[in-house]
Amino acid sequence: MLGAATKRSAPEDSKGEMADSRGVTATSTEPVTAVAGQPAKTIEARQVNLFYGDFQAVEGVSMTIEPNKVTALIGSSGCGKTTFLRSLNRMHELTPGARVEGGITLDGEDVYAPGVDPVAVRRLIGMVFQQPNPFPTMSIYDNVAAGLNLNAKKVSKAQKDAAVERSLRGAHLWDEVKDRLDKPGAGLSGGQQQRLCIARAIAVEPEVLLMDEPCSALDPVATLAIEDLIGELKNRYTIVIVTHNMQQAARASDVTAFFNIEGTGKPGHLVEVGPTQEIFTKPGKQETEDYVSGRFG
């Protein structure tokens, strides 16, 4: 059940807005230990139109994002894939003048329904960004616990310790940082920082993880480590990843959605969505074929 807006929602939302840009969302429930292989949630997008003021960035996107799968959104710059990603957890509307039309549901529940608290949506649908963005002055421990600290309920130290360890283990970072949890997160390497951000995102037990080019600032070794991690995380979460790296989409995703624009100033649209293996061996549309084969421009 999506959290309904309460009196607190306005100030919390603005707090959430600041926190959201760091991939952390407030939570109103205690973390529940995730079980590997448990079903995650399905996102349905129906005729989604997205606007920045008068400019329509995305037109008529309908697709089902399946649980426990990695869905990659690919397409050239400006095709609307990141905008679409940000609409899934109501981050798009944080941009002044931004507007959403159409329907997006999480396991059948409309995330844009009146009375639904955007902060609750963002707790269920976490986000990891292109640039690793740990809170620079906070310790590694506090970075992971940040979302938990925003809890309305008091979380005990023991509960917090367990959640931090579980999240860092889940992000394949525990062994590297367990002896320096009190050191600043900014002292980690780029790849470690990104895994720290993933740990922070999963600490609040979301159902869905959105990742906006999570590896584009990382070296190949760190990139492969994140891709391995994504492959593991899908056992527990629904994952949507925006990537410019087509080989990454081919390697790391189960489903690929190709977005394109007909020309500058036109809205982006979904050209084709299908099993990744099909998109990269026998796509249904020539437009997709041209893009994945590098015959664009």
Add this chain to the structure above:
Amino acid sequence: MPEVARAEYLEELANLEASALGGLDLVNTALTRTLEAVEHQDVELAQLVVADDDRIDGRYLEVHQALITLLATQSPVATDLRLISSLLHVLKNIERMGDQCVNVCKVIPISGNEPPADEEMVGLILSMGRQTKTLIVQAKRAFEERDVEMAQDLVRQDDVVDNLNRDCFRLAIELGDDADKREWAMTMLLAARAIERIGDNAVDIGEQVAFVVTGLFREFEDASHPEG
């Protein structure tokens, strides 16, 4: 920016396809010589075919390596990937077709300088060879033109070769009790069998045409389940 993105890579891929399919021309020449050697019991010509098989093997190795390099450096996907995958198969088929010509040519000296040749049997083998050459040409054209229908028609053409092969077998049994004649007939059956396999390889190439076009691989004829 060039008009077509990745123009150099696409040109390289097109050249490699032409080079791989050019291997079928080499096979065609080898088979023509093989048939001539069978017809005239020409041991020297047969030895030339054996020696010349290095050219077919060389083509296989050269194009195979270049395709692997493209896979490693260009990350081909979709149609390009299917094309490269199928060319790797086709190259292997071509290499095997060349080997079958060698197999035929190697049995020619065994049958002796003046073998007790049966004209009808030689005639059947030459017919098989001519029909197989048709298959080779058709397989190449079907691949070049990505023509699945033409590729599927190879099965019908290959049936002609298979029937001639069975005729060879029947004739060999009918050739009587003379030991020399029987020995000669046995070697000719080996030759017929080798030519029959060349026809099968041409059908295999046709199956790759269907894969490039449709993305699905299926055998045109399932030898294990002929009734299916």
